[in-house]
Amino acid sequence: MIIDVHVHYRSDAQLAQALCQAERLDMVLCLNTINLESTASPHFPSMSFVTACNDRTAAAAREHPQRVIPFWYLNPVHGDAACTELQQRVAQHQGPQGVKLWMAVKGNDSCVDPVLALCAKHRLPVLQHTNIEAGGTLPTETTPQEMREMALRHPDVTFLWGHAGSDFEYGVKCALGLGNVFMDIGGNEATNGYTELLVRLLGAERVVYGSDTTGRSFASQLAKVYGPDITEEEREKILYKNAAALFGRQRYD
């Protein structure tokens, strides 16, 4: 079994393709949607756009309950409306689920706090996109340093650290000593030594498999699990055991 904590889809055709491959690989997809059918993904989505995205996620979760764990996309800038959206999704779904935060606002901005309070209440893991690279970051992208601040300020929330910071060598250093984060290895190229470094500095208990498909292939991102020089026990933790434990302690009521 595999749990992929980081999956998007651009079109229904791509979702079908991802589900087909997930079936073959015995993989569960933590699915979030940040675009409508074949549209771009706006960095600063309106509330109605977010709701429409989550409707797509909810539909996929309903149709494929064995394969899809919904991650509700939120734009915390919308304040109470964002919280209401989350409350309603949690009440309706009543199963394993999580939250996706992208780049509408930095994760350590105070406007994110109410959303994170709800995540703590329902024990929803939060997948936060992070990025830092020599080429630069966008103004509202959350850097690994800001991700660290976010994790320290919300010790009762479990964070999935998207892309391990993008520059994984930078990201992993920022994650040192944090007990409420899991490094999501998805999205960047399958670079030799990547996973070994995360495991060496944080332990396999703090690493989870994510692919960032459909932009990436499952194969290239699974290479970060099957390629590294780590033990089978560590591999299993990264592939599914760590993520399964997260969902196992959720409260839905």
Add this chain to the structure above:
Amino acid sequence: MIDANAFLGEWPFRRLPYAQPEDRLRKMDALGIEKAVVSRLENVFYKDLLVGNEELHAIVRRYPDRFIPAYTINPGFPGWEHDLEVCINDFGMRNLRLHPNYHQYSRLKGNVPRMVEARGYPNYQQYHFLDDQAQALLGKAEEHDLVVLISIGVEDPRFAHWLMKVPSVTMIDAAEAVNGFPGVRFLVCGAVFSEVTSLWSTAYHQDNLYFENSRVQGPIGDVDDLCALMGADHLLFGSNLPINYAESAKLSIEYAEVDAAVKQALFSGNAERLFGA
């Protein structure tokens, strides 16, 4: 399996496993890779490329059944003709590796404003294939029937050192080489999916144009889509070791929804044909 794109040697910014020949052979054995086309990784950065080429030649002589050398030449650096001559006459060179982006020579040559503007990197210029020296080198490649490996990019730019922001070779530049020398067999290395499809669609002559899949790491269905676009004869398995996990390229082909015969072509048949391996 034949690995169509790999390097031996150290990378200055990160300690990488499988950088040295003996470690590499163990990894190749574990993955079922019988042979690998290799260049000296240090030659991405060396100025005197003959040093790296000599080291590569010494390694290949120890393991002639496992490594197929692709020697690196920089047409932007003085004396490249001499390096080429040594590689051909003394090392039996059959394959030529080019790094047009890393081997920039803006301090040595006049500006090429089109290149600068295209990339938004104000201090960056690569050599481009319309340059006299690059043209001369490609002419030599044609004369000696060399397979030309054009490295588009070597690593994920997200991981670049802050002083080494090297953009990928543009597909316009690559097309200049491919379109200008239809008689030369080109293996385009380290291109991502969008670069492969872009170059394929702008190449006037596709018969001698090949790609390897080490940095084709998405989107979903990438290998299937490339086979549909180009046919199965133009894509080769390439690991980009030691920079990348070789499993990425391997699993990408294994998971592709294509015939077993197609997978065999990608894993070895196409490389056997291209390199005479």
